[in-house]
Amino acid sequence: MTVNFKNIINFNLKKEEKVLNFSDFQKQSLKFDIVKLQEAYMQIIQTKKFDDGGGVSHFGAICLTRKPGDPNSIKGHRARGIYWTKPNKSGKEVTRDVNIEEAEYSEFIPDYENTYFKEVFDTLSSKYKLGRIRILLKEPRSTLSWHRDPEPRLHIPIITNPGCLMVIDNVAKHMPADGSVWITNNTKYHNAFNGGEENRIHLVACVLDYKFN
DSSP states (O other): OOOOHHHHHHHHHHHHHHHSOGGGEEEEEEEOOHHHHHHHHHHHHTTOOOBOTTTOTTOEEEESEESTTOGGGGSGGGGTOOEEEOOSTTOOOEEESOOOOGGGOOEEOGGGTTSHHHHHHHHHHHHSOEEEEEEEEEOTTEEOOSEEOSSOEEEEEEEOOTTEEEEETTEEEOOOSSSEEEEEOTTSSEEEEEOSSSOEEEEEEEESSOOOO
8 A cells, every 4th residue: 555645744734723723813914114113112111111010020011091080090010910820730720910991091192192103002002992002022031921811912023033922822923013003812821932032022902893803
């Protein structure tokens, strides 16, 4: 009996493609100017430091939206927000951090209105129902916990490198910093890691009206 190894290999590749569900990373039709995004980021960090979410290691956020007139709504644990994780070998799910009423974060912070991010905010708000919008830092050689969030997230990579990947279920994907907009299914278990030697910077928004198939 002759064995056709080419057919076996093709069959196994097709099986793997079915297992790897890249539909949890959905590229949108929008695109922004990556140079202006990077310039706006550099403009903000001249005067603003990343919030560590109440002393959390390897976490940094700069909030671009807040509850109207409430500067305290973006401080400490409110820069992070509720999520679920399985922290040990028991596999038992636990809740971390504080609940956030995302829809209340409707005011673009006036300090940043003279940056390109305001134009980005206006465009995104016209197409999606958004919660918090943050600039998120992932430091070199660091990772997030294995966790799930209450809603999908919109990502615009600003600074990245080939060692930066997001993992949803068992699928890892790199999102390049080219002005593209992605929506990721953060309601599934996931993490993100930066295996490079420079900061990974993404603009990340909570999306309240987006459904994955």
